[in-house]
Amino acid sequence: MSTIKASWSQLASTGQVICLSTTLHDDMMATSSQDGSCCQVQVWEKDSSTGDWDLISQISTDSQIQTLAWCHPENGQLLVGGSQTGAVYIWRPPRPGFSRNELTSTSGYGREEGMSLDDEKEWVQSGHVMCSKHPIRHVCFAPRQLGLVLCAACQGGSVHVIEADRVLGPRNWSVQSTFSMGPGLPGKKCGGVTWRSFSPGVAPLLAVGSKGIVEIWQYMQRVMKWQRVSTFSLSEPDAQSVSVHWAPTLGRPCDLIAAAHGKVVDIFSLTGDTSDLKTQLLRSLKHDAAVHKVEFNTFGTCLAAATKANVLHLWKPDFVGKWLLVSSIAGSPDALDEE
Template sequence: QVVASASFDGFVCIWSEADAKEARGDGDSGDGGDVAMAGASTSGNGDGGSGDGGWRLASSFKASRSACLDLGFAPPQYGLRLALSFQDGAVKFFNALDTFRCADWKLVQAFEMGSGSGTTEVCHKICWRPFSQDMPEMILIGGSRQAAVLIFESDLDRWSQVAELAAAEGPAPVSDVAWASACGKANELVAFASGKVAYIAEVRDALDHLEVTTVARCEHGAAVFQVEWNRLGTTLATSAGDGSVRLWRPDLTNEWQEMAQIN
């Protein structure tokens, strides 16, 4: 297990699960003074099983001079790969050179939000597309004006925007994004939150481009902060500033309806 954390100073810390021997200090920590433990358990039975070891600081590095706004690991099929977005509009991708120790990380791609349009934009949220065989890497990002889908062109070693998702009221900051599992679906579903509405959009492959169609507006009485799909991508959970959590599913006519609310 690996956990990444980043802060306002642009530093990134990579934490890996340590075994019980490392947590007790009986063995070589491997990184000398750079090792830090968090939440090590002393109540285990000594068999070295999961939960006995706690966590160790595997690596830390300066990724930017700007504050980190969001980060996320790629699906494991792409390797140990981390995406980060920063306050200055940069989105950067780092790969682990050694997936076992997680000590060394290399910047492999980067792009600036809004660089092609000449406008300044910030990526508030970033989400990887769930892995599918024979499909390229894709991400869904939530910016200060809209959400967008980007695809990784491996032959050119770059990320390119292939679709835009805007709120019905026009350009507005996006507070969260989520990409549903493609399992058993003819078309894929994504969700993004902007203002008091969470939007559900359908993404279809139309030969040389992606077609995006908004299929539902999930309205709240306050600003929507988070959106999250269930594992199958059939139910969307949304949470808002009024303390409510709502669950949304399509009915028999494929119209999205609120099915439950938690206050």
């Protein structure tokens, strides 16, 4: 194994942390937690001088937030969360540049209707979309070239594509498309969803993980709907996929998709046009504990797999394309005792 420098911080959070997400530049982070009936989302900011994370806002929610995602910095600071009740929430930071006099003036300039002075100190809910009666398993933003668009995968097997009314300072969000796993796949549950990175001339593509399979969906502009273009099986047909991630293309001759199920992460290659898409299982990466999330780095040259044993495994391909474990980073042992 190669030596990799790693630093870590232990953040004080009330209750059990459900999920977390960081921005593209890793300068902000969001976590969701639950302590009894109290559900909250915490927003953290990294101190550039010390490297410590400071809690800058705490948002109370009506239900448990199971998944979080940040939009691209070009669209500002927007945080989205998917809830246990099937709703998608969008939050924005407090508006800067207002003095206390402006915020407390009778005109209410700079404040949204019903907003108090204290609200401007915290992150504000700027959107709410009810997608399903089933829990949201995963949310993610589309490549920025497609506009301010996100998708939400529900446990009931449906995927909802949500779009903002404008790319900067959006006021309204609405479901533009909905499609479901199948047909002939009763009881299928979405375990994760991921966008393909933008390529000129290539229609938007999504990969959706489910029980034993991964489906590829493409947006057909001529009919203005999503259509399934490929389905391929996991290495364990009865396993439920819990996380999928599409590696950035960056001129690679083939696309790569990682899918986690149980203690295994499958890496697939995709070649050819969507009319004749060919898939191949390159390797199944074995782990000592169940994997709950996988993600490629910005260049698609390194794959991270987080397990329920509180260990992060880093995999890289060698010069012949064989994926090797290069490092394992263990979290705080106290975290396991608290679960």
